[in-house]
Amino acid sequence: QAQLVESGGGLVQPGGSLKLSCAASGITLDALAVGWFRQAPGKEREGVSCISKGDADTYYSASVRGRFTISRDNARNTVYLQMDSLKPEDTATYFCAADSILPAQTLCLIHGPSPYDYSGQGTLVTVSS
Numbered sequence: 001q002a003q004l005v006e007s008g009g010g011l012v013q014p015g016g017s018l019k020l021s022c023a024a025s026g027i028t029l030d031a032l033a034v035g036w037f038r039q040a041p042g043k044e045r046e047g048v049s050c051i052s053k054g055d056a057d058t059y060y061s062a063s064v065r066g067r068f069t070i071s072r073d074n075a076r077n078t079v080y081l082q083m084d085s086l087k088p089e090d091t092a093t094y095f096c097a098a099d100s101i102l103p104a105q106t107l108c109l110i111h112g113p114s115p116y117d118y119s120g121q122g123t124l125v126t127v128s129s
Contacts, residue, residue, distance in 0.1 A: 001026050002024070002025070002026035002027040002118050003024070003025045003026055003118075003120075004022055004023070004024055004096050004097070004098065004118055004119060004120035005022070005023050005024075005025075005120055005121075006020060006021065006022050006023075006094065006095055006096055006120045006121065006122055006123040007020070007021045007023070007123055008020040008021050008123060009093075009094060009123030009124045009125045009126075010124075010125070010126070011126045011128065012086055012125070012126070012127055013086075013127070013128070013129050014086060014087060014088060014127055014128075014129055015085060015086065016086050016127070017082070017083060017084045017085075017086065018083045018086065018125060019080055019081070019082050019083070020036065020080065020081040020083065020094055020096075020123060020125075021078055021079075021080055022034065022036070022078060022079045022080070022081075022096030022120060023076070023077065023078045024077045024078070024098070024118075025077070027098070027118060028077065029072065029074070029077050029078070029079055029098060030053070030054075030072065030074045030077075031053060031100070032053060032098040032099060032100055032117070032118075033050060033051065033052050033053050033098065033099050033100075033102055033103060033104055033107045034050065034051055034070075034072070034079045034096060034097070034098045034107075035047055035048075035049065035050030035051070035059075035096065035097055035098075035104070035107045035108050035116075036048045036049050036050070036068075036070065036079075036081045036094060036095075036096055037094070037095055037096070037097060037108075038090075038092035038093065038094045038095075038125075039092055039093055039095075040091060040092040040093075043092075045111075046061060046063070046092075047059070047061060047107070047108030047109055047110075048060070048061055048063075048064050048068060048081070048094070048108070049061070049064065049068055049069075049070040049081060049108070050070070050104040050105065050107045050108040051070050051071075051072065051079065051104055052103050052104040055072060057103065057104040057105070058070055058104055059104045059105040059107075059108045059109075061108070063089075064083075064090075067083065067084050067085045067086075068081060068082065068083050068084070069081070069082040069084075070082075079096060081094070081096075083125070086125075086127045087127060088127045088128060089127075090125060090127050091125060091126050091127050091128070092124075092125060093122040093123070093124050093125075094122060094123055094124075094125055095119060095120045095121065095122035095123070096119070096120050097116035097117075097118060097119035097120070098116060098117060098118045098119075099115075099116045099117045099118070100117050101117075102116075
Protein backbone atom coordinates (compact mmCIF):
# COMPACT_ATOMS: atom_id res chain seq x y z
CA GLN A 1 0.00 0.00 0.00
CA ALA A 2 1.38 3.37 -1.03
CA GLN A 3 2.16 5.70 1.84
CA LEU A 4 3.84 9.07 2.37
CA VAL A 5 4.99 9.92 5.88
CA GLU A 6 6.21 13.36 6.87
CA SER A 7 8.55 14.08 9.77
CA GLY A 8 10.78 16.85 11.07
CA GLY A 9 8.26 19.39 12.23
CA GLY A 10 8.40 21.09 15.59
CA LEU A 11 8.79 24.37 17.43
CA VAL A 12 11.50 26.74 16.27
CA GLN A 13 12.34 30.37 16.97
CA PRO A 14 12.09 33.01 14.26
CA GLY A 15 15.21 32.94 12.12
CA GLY A 16 15.79 29.25 12.83
CA SER A 17 15.82 26.23 10.53
CA LEU A 18 14.04 22.92 10.16
CA LYS A 19 14.37 20.09 7.66
CA LEU A 20 11.24 18.18 6.79
CA SER A 21 11.29 14.67 5.35
CA CYS A 22 8.72 12.93 3.16
CA ALA A 23 9.44 9.20 3.17
CA ALA A 24 7.62 6.93 0.76
CA SER A 25 6.73 3.26 0.89
CA GLY A 26 4.94 1.23 -1.75
CA ILE A 27 5.80 3.80 -4.44
CA THR A 28 9.00 5.13 -6.00
CA LEU A 29 9.24 8.88 -5.57
CA ASP A 30 11.78 9.47 -8.33
CA ALA A 31 9.10 8.45 -10.84
CA LEU A 32 6.76 11.15 -9.55
CA ALA A 33 6.54 14.89 -9.18
CA VAL A 34 6.59 15.65 -5.45
CA GLY A 35 5.56 18.75 -3.59
CA TRP A 36 5.38 20.29 -0.16
CA PHE A 37 2.21 22.09 0.86
CA ARG A 38 1.10 23.89 3.97
CA GLN A 39 -2.15 24.91 5.54
CA ALA A 40 -2.62 27.15 8.53
CA PRO A 41 -5.89 27.35 10.47
CA GLY A 42 -8.42 29.44 8.57
CA LYS A 43 -6.22 29.73 5.51
CA GLU A 44 -6.18 28.05 2.13
CA ARG A 45 -3.72 25.31 1.23
CA GLU A 46 -0.53 26.72 -0.28
CA GLY A 47 1.84 24.92 -2.58
CA VAL A 48 5.23 25.77 -1.06
CA SER A 49 7.67 23.92 -3.27
CA CYS A 50 7.47 21.21 -5.89
CA ILE A 51 9.98 19.20 -7.89
CA SER A 52 9.32 17.47 -11.19
CA LYS A 53 10.06 13.90 -12.23
CA GLY A 54 13.74 13.72 -13.04
CA ASP A 55 14.33 16.95 -11.09
CA ALA A 56 14.30 19.04 -14.26
CA ASP A 57 12.10 21.72 -12.71
CA THR A 58 11.47 23.12 -9.29
CA TYR A 59 8.87 25.59 -8.13
CA TYR A 60 8.86 27.79 -5.05
CA SER A 61 6.08 30.05 -3.90
CA ALA A 62 7.01 33.71 -3.62
CA SER A 63 6.59 33.53 0.15
CA VAL A 64 9.42 31.00 0.59
CA ARG A 65 11.68 31.54 -2.43
CA GLY A 66 15.27 32.05 -1.30
CA ARG A 67 14.60 30.54 2.14
CA PHE A 68 13.38 26.99 1.42
CA THR A 69 15.06 24.27 -0.66
CA ILE A 70 13.49 21.07 -1.95
CA SER A 71 15.64 18.01 -2.68
CA ARG A 72 15.47 14.27 -3.22
CA ASP A 73 17.42 11.28 -1.94
CA ASN A 74 16.42 8.51 -4.32
CA ALA A 75 18.37 5.89 -2.38
CA ARG A 76 16.20 6.66 0.65
CA ASN A 77 13.03 7.20 -1.44
CA THR A 78 12.65 10.50 0.41
CA VAL A 79 12.07 14.13 -0.49
CA TYR A 80 13.22 16.89 1.85
CA LEU A 81 12.30 20.48 2.49
CA GLN A 82 15.08 22.53 4.07
CA MET A 83 13.54 25.58 5.68
CA ASP A 84 15.82 28.43 6.73
CA SER A 85 15.19 31.94 8.07
CA LEU A 86 11.82 30.82 9.37
CA LYS A 87 9.18 33.42 10.13
CA PRO A 88 6.09 33.24 12.35
CA GLU A 89 3.94 33.31 9.20
CA ASP A 90 5.50 29.98 8.19
CA THR A 91 3.57 28.33 11.02
CA ALA A 92 1.31 25.65 9.51
CA THR A 93 0.81 21.95 9.01
CA TYR A 94 3.09 20.85 6.19
CA PHE A 95 2.32 17.82 4.09
CA CYS A 96 3.82 16.24 1.01
CA ALA A 97 2.04 14.96 -2.05
CA ALA A 98 3.07 13.20 -5.23
CA ASP A 99 1.62 12.79 -8.67
CA SER A 100 2.49 10.76 -11.73
CA ILE A 101 1.34 13.27 -14.35
CA LEU A 102 1.41 16.86 -13.10
CA PRO A 103 4.54 18.94 -13.70
CA ALA A 104 6.08 20.75 -10.75
CA GLN A 105 4.41 24.16 -11.06
CA THR A 106 0.99 22.69 -11.80
CA LEU A 107 1.33 20.33 -8.84
CA CYS A 108 2.02 23.26 -6.54
CA LEU A 109 -0.71 25.52 -7.90
CA ILE A 110 -3.60 23.11 -8.50
CA HIS A 111 -6.65 23.61 -6.32
CA GLY A 112 -9.50 21.38 -5.27
CA PRO A 113 -9.93 18.47 -2.85
CA SER A 114 -7.38 15.66 -3.12
CA PRO A 115 -6.03 16.52 -6.59
CA TYR A 116 -2.89 14.39 -6.10
CA ASP A 117 -2.25 10.69 -6.60
CA TYR A 118 -0.72 10.39 -3.12
CA SER A 119 -0.52 12.59 -0.03
CA GLY A 120 0.59 12.32 3.57
CA GLN A 121 -0.98 13.32 6.87
CA GLY A 122 1.30 16.23 7.63
CA THR A 123 3.70 17.52 10.28
CA LEU A 124 3.19 20.67 12.34
CA VAL A 125 5.69 23.51 12.13
CA THR A 126 5.42 26.28 14.70
CA VAL A 127 7.64 29.36 14.47
CA SER A 128 7.46 31.35 17.67
CA SER A 129 9.65 32.98 20.27
